[in-house]
Structures are given as structure tokens and as C-alpha cells.
Amino acid sequence: MDDFERLRGRLFGIAYRMTGTATDAEEILQDAWLRWQDVDRATVRDPDAYLARIVTNLAIKQLTSARARRETYVGQWLPEPVLTGQFDALGPLEVVAERESVSFALLLMLERLSPAERAAYVLHEAFAYGYREVAELIGTSEANARQLASRAGKKLAGDKPAAEPRREQPVDREGWRKLVERFVAAARLGKIEELEELLAADVQTRADSGGRVSAARNVVTGRNKVARYLAGAMQRFGGAVEAYLTEANGEPALVAAAPEGVVAIAFIALGPDGVTRIEFVMNPEKLAFATGQLSQIGGLSDLSW
Structure with a gap:
């Protein structure tokens, strides 16, 4: 097997964690593959490091240009979701640390880092590269790589809301399922009071539509406002x-x-007092990758977790 194909999953994982979008990650891998075709393989002593360096630097370049585009993005910008579990795009996520490295909340917080900080953090925390290896991959000194990762960690620790401590145990999926089923039923029937009972007082919801579909362009905050917003949205559908x-x-x-395909993917965070945060990805461009994943298994009826 060609080294690039052998490493494809790992390379995609680096690019996705770096950019927050599967579409950009695929483009980076395509560019990296083209460059790999032009390389004299006899001169490459360590293909793993060589390809990781190409992908990392392409991701830094992509992230730098993406930041300028996001300044003019219509409404809220959220990462692009990737289906996991029975899908292998991000590789096995068998332990808490692996799941957290691609969690929606973390990807959103990573947006607050500089491209270099993000690269150092992702390579060290998600892929366990030592600081010397990180330095070689991003083209800096070991001391600076260590400083970048440390600065990133401090920023992320400072950004994490006090009400959302780092998870040490997997989500109680059965409890999540039961609450979300009640949540969806209440929203579908427009039962505002029942919805409010499931929401924390300071609950927030945001939707990334990119201006392509109808959705609130600002964050909606508060139990009553969120309940009415969600019920109204469900009634429209x-x-x-x-x-x-x-x-x-x-x-x-x-x-x-809907009959025409996926219209939203929602991440619903729970706290002691109910739902604390709801994030909807509704931009059709950001649903294309997940839609492609679904086509691999025959459609939504085969989803399970």
C-alpha cells in the first residue's frame, strides 16, 4: 500500500482538527497527494513525518486565509460536522481523549487560537507528537513549539465556561436520548412550558446557516426565548x-x-439543570460531507449509535 493511502486517515484527522471543516480537510489532502506524486521517494527517510509536515503547513495556510473569509461570514460560524461511530472518517474514537479531540465544543474553541498555536496544540494533544517533532512539523524551534502549545492550552482553559467542566466520563447516552426525545416532541407540538422545563435558565442556541437558509443570525439566550424560537422553527418545518x-x-x-435530504445537524449539551447549549449546523455546504457519509450506508434509516 502506498504510504499516502496508509496514512490517509491520520492526515485527514490532522487537517480536520486544524481547519474545523471536512471540506477544507479533503482539499488539503488532495493538494498533499499531488505534491507527494512529485516527490522522489528515495529522498524521503520518514514518509510519516514528511506527509504530516505537508498537511500541517497546508492546513496553517488554509486556516490563515479562512480567517479573513469568516470575518464576512453571514451569521454564526460553526465547525462542519463529521459523522462518527459507524463511520471511519476520523478513525477510531475509543477513549474519552480521542472523542474530546474532535468534539464540537473543542473545535469551536480552537477557532480562538492563532494558526501556529492551533497546530502545536492539535499535534501534541490529539496526536501525541513530542515538542521536538511538533517543531519539525511546523518549522520552528522546540522551545517555541512548547511555548505555542502552552499558550494554546491556557487560552482554551480560560475560554471554557465554568458551568462546563472538562468531561472525565463518556456522555450518558441513554439519558441524553430520553431527554432529547422529550425535547423534540415538545418542540414539534409547540408546548412552550414543557420545553422550558427541559432548558437551563441561561441556555443558548446558535445556528450556522451561512445566509443560505432561514435561521437566527445571532445567539438566542434564555429559557423562554429559546423555547419559543425552537417551537417556531419546528412549526415552520x-x-x-x-x-x-x-x-x-x-x-x-x-x-x-426532509425528503430532499439532511437539513440540520444539532449538538445538544446537557447540564445539571437541563439543556445548556444547542448548536445547529444548517448551511447546506457544511452538510454535504455528512450527506456523502450517509450515502455509504444507504441513508438515514440505518443510523444508529
């Missing part, structure tokens, strides 16, 4: 949308689909 429970980014997620 009527009975044309079905909800499916699955796994995305290593955690439980809700996929909403």
Missing part, C-alpha cells in the same frame, strides 16, 4: 422533517432530514 439520533464528532447528535 411542519411534518416534513424527521429527527434521527446518531453520533457526530464523537458525541451524540441529532440529524434533521
Whole structure:
């Protein structure tokens, strides 16, 4: 097997964690593959490090240009979800640390890092590269690589809301399922009071539509406002949308689909007082990768987790 194909999963994982979008990660891998074709393999002593360096630097370049585009993005910008569990795009996510490295919340927080900080953090924390290896991959000194990763860790620790401590145990998926089923039923029937009972007082919801579909462009905050917003959104869809429970980014997620295909993927975070955060990815461009994944298994009816 060619070294590139052998490493494809790992390379995609680096690019995805770096950019937060599967579409960009695929483009980076395509560019890296073209460059690999032009290399004299006899001069490459360590293909693993060589290809990781190419992908890392392409991702840094892509992330730098993406930041400028995101300044003019319409509405809220959220990462692009990737279905996991029975899908292998991100490789096995068998332990808590592996799941957290691709969690939606972490990918969103990584947006606050500089490209170099993000590269150092991802390579060290998610892929266990030593600081000397990180330095070689991003083209800096070992001391600077260590400093970049340390600075990234401090920023992320400071950004984490006090009400959302780092998970030490896997999500109680059965409890999540039961609450979300009640949540969807109440929203579908427009039962505002029942919805409010399931929401924390300071609950927030945001939707990434990219201006392509109808959705709130600002964060909606507060139990009553969020309940009314969700009920109204569900009423607009009527009975044309079905909800499916699955796994995305290593955690439980809700996929909403209409006859024409996936219309949203939602991440619903729970706290002691109920639902604390709901994030909807609704931009059709950001649902294309997940839709392609579904085509591999025959469609939504085969989703499971």
C-alpha cells in the first residue's frame, strides 16, 4: 500500500482538527497527494513525518486565509460536522481523549487560537507528537513549539465556561436520548412550558446557516426565548422533517432530514439543570460531507449509535 493511502486517515484527522471543516480537510489532502506524486521517494527517510509536515503547513495556510473569509461570514460560524461511530472518517474514537479531540465544543474553541498555536496544540494533544517533532512539523524551534502549545492550552482553559467542566466520563447516552426525545416532541407540538422545563435558565442556541437558509443570525439566550424560537422553527418545518439520533464528532447528535435530504445537524449539551447549549449546523455546504457519509450506508434509516 502506498504510504499516502496508509496514512490517509491520520492526515485527514490532522487537517480536520486544524481547519474545523471536512471540506477544507479533503482539499488539503488532495493538494498533499499531488505534491507527494512529485516527490522522489528515495529522498524521503520518514514518509510519516514528511506527509504530516505537508498537511500541517497546508492546513496553517488554509486556516490563515479562512480567517479573513469568516470575518464576512453571514451569521454564526460553526465547525462542519463529521459523522462518527459507524463511520471511519476520523478513525477510531475509543477513549474519552480521542472523542474530546474532535468534539464540537473543542473545535469551536480552537477557532480562538492563532494558526501556529492551533497546530502545536492539535499535534501534541490529539496526536501525541513530542515538542521536538511538533517543531519539525511546523518549522520552528522546540522551545517555541512548547511555548505555542502552552499558550494554546491556557487560552482554551480560560475560554471554557465554568458551568462546563472538562468531561472525565463518556456522555450518558441513554439519558441524553430520553431527554432529547422529550425535547423534540415538545418542540414539534409547540408546548412552550414543557420545553422550558427541559432548558437551563441561561441556555443558548446558535445556528450556522451561512445566509443560505432561514435561521437566527445571532445567539438566542434564555429559557423562554429559546423555547419559543425552537417551537417556531419546528412549526415552520411542519411534518416534513424527521429527527434521527446518531453520533457526530464523537458525541451524540441529532440529524434533521426532509425528503430532499439532511437539513440540520444539532449538538445538544446537557447540564445539571437541563439543556445548556444547542448548536445547529444548517448551511447546506457544511452538510454535504455528512450527506456523502450517509450515502455509504444507504441513508438515514440505518443510523444508529
